[in-house]
Amino acid sequence: MATEELNKPPSIPPYPQMIMEALDALKQTEGANKSAISKYMESKYGEMPAGHADLLSHHLNRMKDSGELLFIKNNYVKPGPDAPQKRGRGRPPKPKEPLPAGAIAAAPRPRGRPRKDPNAPPAPKKPKPPAGPPSISKTGRPRGRPRKVNPQPVQNEVEA
Template identity: 50%
Template sequence: MSSASDEDDTAYPKMIMEAISALGGADRLAISNHIDFNNSDLPRDHVALVALHLYRLTESGELLLVDEKYSKPGGSQSQAPAKRGRGRPPKPKSDVVTGAELPSPRPRGRPPKAKDPLATAVAKAAAGFPRARGRPPKAEKAAGSTPSGAVVIGVKRGRGRPPKAKPALVAEAV
C-alpha cells in the first residue's frame, strides 16, 4: 500500500513543474496559489510542502532560483543577460586561433635613430632638402617700386623708437 507521503513525493514535483511551465517562472507564493487553484484535494500543510519540494528540486538541479523566482534550466529565464555592473564594460576580446602567431605589439616611445648617418643624408638628398627652420627673411623690394612713386633718399631707419631730436647749437657771431 502506498502512503500519503509517497503520493506527495511524486505528485508535488509534477504539480510544481506544471505551474512553472504555465507561469513561465514564478516565485514560491505564485506557484503555491496556482497549484491551489487547479487542485481541490490538497493537505493542510500545502504551503510548507510546496516550499519543501521547491527546495529539493533546486538542490537536485531540476529548477533554478534566480532573483527569488523559480524556473526550469535552459528556459528563457536562464538565457536572460546578466545585469551589468558599474562603470564601462570591457572591450570584447577577439577569438584567437591557437596555431596563429600574435602580432608583436607596437614598441613604446620614440623610434631609434638610424645607425648609418650616410644613409640618412642620401635619403634626404633624394627626397629634396626640407625648408630651413624659422621664419624666412623678407624679400627685398625693387628700388623704383614705392607705392607713391617717390624715391626714398636718406639713411634707412633702424629698429625701435627714433631718438629725440637735439636742438642745434647756434654759433655766436664774434
C-alpha cells in the first residue's frame, strides 16, 4: 500500500485532499458515491496511479472510520458543523462531577495490587497440621476416586 503511494506522480495531491476537493466540487446535497468521486479525480488530474480504485476505497474507509466523512445511503458526505461527534468503541466514560470550590484533587490511585511495604514486620507463619499419612485427611478417607475392586468370579455349581 505504501509503495503505491510513493510511486504516484508528484503532480497528484494526497488522496484525502483530492476526496475533499471532489466533494466540494460536486456539491450534491445527498453527497457523492465512490464512482462520482473517482470520475472527478480522473477528469481533474488525468492519469491516476495503478491501483487507484483500491487506494480510493482504502482512503474513503479510513476517512469514514475517523469521522471525516459520513456514509449515508451509499454516498459520502462531509459532516455538518452541528453533526454529533463520532463515539469510539466501548462504553462511554461516566461524566465527572466538578469539585467544590477550594477542594484539591487527589492523585489517582495506580492500577493493580499495591506493593508490599519493605519495612513491615514479617507475617506470622501458619501452624502445620498434625502429622499423619499424607493421603488420608481428617475423615479417614484417602483423597480422590476410590480404587477399582476386582470382582470375585462367581462359581455356579449345581448341588445334587
